């Protein structure tokens with residue numbers, strides 16, 4: 360007879376408590392805005408604050424743009440590296456890990472320093488300072504986010520490409536008459552579905568909560584709003600952090616569900 | 631002019647030669663195999679016909695049109711890969727119809743053609759399945775249908791069966807041949823399996839180290855090999871070290887024993903050469919005075935039962951030869967260590983370096 364795996368259960372429970380007790384504490388606290396009764400008032404207040412809606416929508420827009428830019432930048436690059444330039448793949452791996460090494464604060468100061476002056480060619484200004492207008496600052500923010508999320512998006516795409524036989528599939532499509540756009544949009548992208556989805560959801564949860572870039576570029580994003588709220592409201596920030604936590608969980612759940620549901624490991628997975 | 635022509639084709643990779651002096655004319659509807667050991671340039675040559683590699687020099691024409699520099703997607707050539715390479719995101723029907731869709735053919739025509747192809751490969755009900763739901767053999771059939779659906783001028787297959795197990799391999803190769811003959815499509819088939827090449831080809835190109843060794847029908851390649859490479863690569867071959875004793879009279883000596891040779895000897899008297907002989911030409915027993923048969927004696931090393939044939943290895947003093955006997959119930963097999971006499975007809979052996 361198999362022995363009851365006592366120690367396994369012990370460590371499992373300990374881990375669960377370590378993880379969930381703070382959450383429970385937060386939940387409990389967030390429900391106590393009214394003396395002696397549990398209520399959802401904190402959630403109500405937080406969600407109906409017009410500032411909340413404005414910043415949340417803004418961050419979501421930025422996240423969607425970041426995802427689009429990342430995909431357009433990374434998929435063709437990683438595909439070409441797999442197909443024709445396998446020798447540059449170690450370099451790509453290294454570059455895309457840089458955001459883990461370089462703090463966001465350094466990235467944002469670098470961006471501001473570079474783009475708050477006009478870009479010049481032979482001393483002639485060709486692009487005005489990007490920090491001059493709201494629109495161009497948003498562009499700067501999106502590209503900053505793209506850099507921050509490189510490790511996640513690139514790794515997902517790279518794993519997805521690894522899981523399929525890029526070269527043979529490309530050649531099979533070519534010999535059937537397909538040109539590059541057809542190969543990319545009808546063969547490579549569809550087979551990267553799950554990889555792209557997991558990259559996108561990770562990017563999404565990072566961008567929506569990001570603080571540093573948005574603060575220093577002075578954009579009305581959700582991260583700074585949350586930080587500000589924490590400074591002068593007691594209960595609402597906890598309600599909001601639980602909500603964003605739940606959103607992250609939902610995103611991870613979707614990743615899990617799709618990678619599992621896509622069946623028999625046939626579609627290139629994200630992790 | 632032949633349908634598919636390769637003229638003086640040469641391919642170098644970073645200054646090392648992969649294929650050279652490749653000259654081949656393939657007639658319309660012909661089935662030609664490239665046969666040779668690993669690394670001899672079969673795939674490289676096939677990929678040049680497909681357009682995935684550009685020849686360093688030389689020319690490739692299909693149906694009178696120079697294709698040497700045409701990109702693969704403009705060549706109208708079908709290809710089947712060793713790893714199937716079906717598109718995992720598409721159903722079987724979409725895979726088969728892909729080439730037609732690229733060519734912007736009307737939907738109902740594609741549908742009709744896909745159905746025809748599914749019938750041709752005997753998988754009429756698998757149209758809505760995904761590749762991962764099929765066995766390896768079924769996937770390769772679909773890959774074949776996909777390569778044929780858009781009616782290419784030439785069909786190329788690169789070791790299409792080597793990922794499958796033995797039984798399916800034999801089944802599928804005759805299926806490929808049947809379909810090829812039914813459609814009359816000009817086909818190049820790459821393999822390193824000599825049995826495969828011998829059994830399905832109209833002609834075989836034997837290759838070694840980037841060069842063509844011999845081109846001929848399976849019958850010619852097997853029975854009249856022109857180089858020692860072809861002779862030893864295709865089929866089993868016994869090689870006896872012999873000395874030419876009388877070139878004019880077609881005689882050699884092995885361990886002091888005179889052997890008659892059927893073919894002319896192109897070596898001087900006294901030259902050290904090798905006598906080549908297929909295992910199935912040998913028989914147990916003496917020559918019983920027949921001057922057109924040769925005799926050898928030796929000790930049996932091993933007796934191997936291979937199903938339809940029995941292979942006996944005999945040490946004839948300085949060399950071991952194999953003898954293949956058809957398995958018959960009344961066969962009396964010698965035991966290992968037993969002393970035996972074997973004989974073979976003079977016209978079945980030939981001399982080479």
Ligand SMILES: Nc1ncnc2c1ncn2[C@@H]1O[C@H](COP(=O)(O)OP(=O)(O)OP(=O)(O)O)[C@@H](O)[C@H]1O
Nearest residue numbers: 643644648666667668669670671672673674675822
């Ligand atoms: N892309 C390449 N770059 C450099 N060398 C190559 C390349 N492709 C093939 N070669 C070389 O060319 C030679 C012929 O290779 P090829 O793949 O044509 O052999 P093959 O006959 O198909 O062998 P196999 O039976 O193993 O598939 C080999 O020496 C190989 O190393």
Ligand SMILES: [Mg+2]
Nearest residue numbers: 672673674788
């Ligand atoms: Mg090969």
